[in-house]
Amino acid sequence: MTGGSPWSRRALAAVGVFGLVFLTVPLLIVVPMSFSSARALTFPPPGFSLRWYAAFFGDPRWMDAMWTSAALASLSSIAALVLGSLAAYGLRRGSFAGRDWAEGNFMAPLIVPTIIAAIALYLGLAKVGLLGSFIGLVVAHTVLNVPLVMMVMGVAIREFDLRIEQVAWSLGASWSYTVAKVVLPNLAPSVFAAWIFAFIGSFDEVIVTSFIAGRYETVPKRMFNELVLEVNPTITAVATLLIGLTVLALAAVTVILGRAGKLRPTLA
């Protein structure tokens, strides 16, 4: 921000800081509570203990949910990465009838209310007999995360000079060779960022999962179910771990994209 009087800049800063605090404090309250020695959720915590972490890691149901979430997020994020990147490439580089329509279709899961997507996936998966199956979950999470990948990769591909690809073709490189040896190495940071977004997107997903998971339990779904039944402080330990994971992942994205920005070629 440039311009404006010092006063208005200070006011803007104040509003910004307030907004940030408003958004993060409720999240951060969970962190000290997870280290509480109390049996119930109380704030401030009366004493320090790791009992809720022990409860989490010692409970096979939580561990099962963790493995389900990890496997689901791994598979669906990789599927979303491959499909979303290809879609982004085709949409950015291609010119064909119905391109806008196709893009809207791919982006839809991000735009329509999640509950609608959940019902649609419920009905769709039921129709093909994948409701309550692990494959069904992977398919659903892939559909949900393709738009995230497309957004990140779409920007990266648009910023990557088409003429670099054209030169590679003129030098005799096939399309797939060019993508493998020229496009992907240069877009690696964005690929990694897109993969992290898709992974976190899947790891955090609860609404659609609740509809279609059947007997499978992911971490967020189990948290949700636990909260409905009883308020157990183990949840705060899980929440803290999830917050930690997300913060680390986003920090990684920032660092990687920041480095990539510095390496961009310049037109001297």
Place this chain on the structure above:
Amino acid sequence: MSDIRLEGVSKRYGPVAAADDVDLAVAQGEFVTILGPSGSGKTTLLSLIAGLNRPTAGRIFIGGRDVTDAPAQERNIGLVFQSYALFPHMTVLENVLFPLGVRKIGGAVARSQALDALKLVRLEGLEDRRPSQLSGGQQQRVALARAIVFKPDILLLDEPLGALDRKLREELQVELKQLQRTLGVTTILVTHDQEEALSLSDRIMVLDKGRTQQVAAPAEAYLKPANRFVAEFLGIANFVGLEDGRTGLVRPERVRIGAIGTAAKTARVVEAIYLGQMVRYHLALENGAAGAPMVAAVPFVGRAFATGERVAVSWEAADIWPV
């Protein structure tokens, strides 16, 4: 090394023709420049020859082979863009090795070919740098080395010097010309810079609104333009009325000016611009077409005429070209 032939090549985008029924024959080893203002379709034409685009009509031949429907990969062309388009994640040497790798040439053979190409563009010792560590002129040399290392049949250059400053541009023009002559590679260059076109090419093709205006050697296009557009695009053009009612072109350096009384026509000096080797006078004719502007460029020797001064103006009948 191959010749290039375009036969009735058109590229239409809806009702707009970026290239409109273009014919061109470039002989083996020839250097032809496609010259035109932005939007004239010159880059479209180049991308059609490169195979990055398909024409809506017409045929393209390289070395006698019809390549109209062949993709860029199968045309064996060296392509250089204004933006260099180097592979940012590769070193200079890796960039130059790329087309050899695609052709399954590796090891010491590839390395020595790549080093030879870098030597040709005078870039020794920078093999391990990355493009981002090079100046614009150096990057363009890498792009050039990469485009010639695999001995392409033809070389296509899209405003290759457009991003460089004037001094460097002139330096590279000379080198480019020498390199092209050494290799004997058939070359098409696209530019909007008439000086570049005049100085580099064996022949110039002037393009406007997708249509060929003239194909001729530089001097011929400059002194005997096919029409007013070519006359004005290739340099400053004075148009004078001829006795038969037509219009004639006189180039500024063919206009002579002297002390008053030495010729029938007189003019007033509107502006005298000192250019070092030359002085360029912007004149307003006094008799005949009174007030008509005229530009004269004369070698600067001794005294220059001042603004507002009256001078005598003349030119030889042989220096007039009807347009």
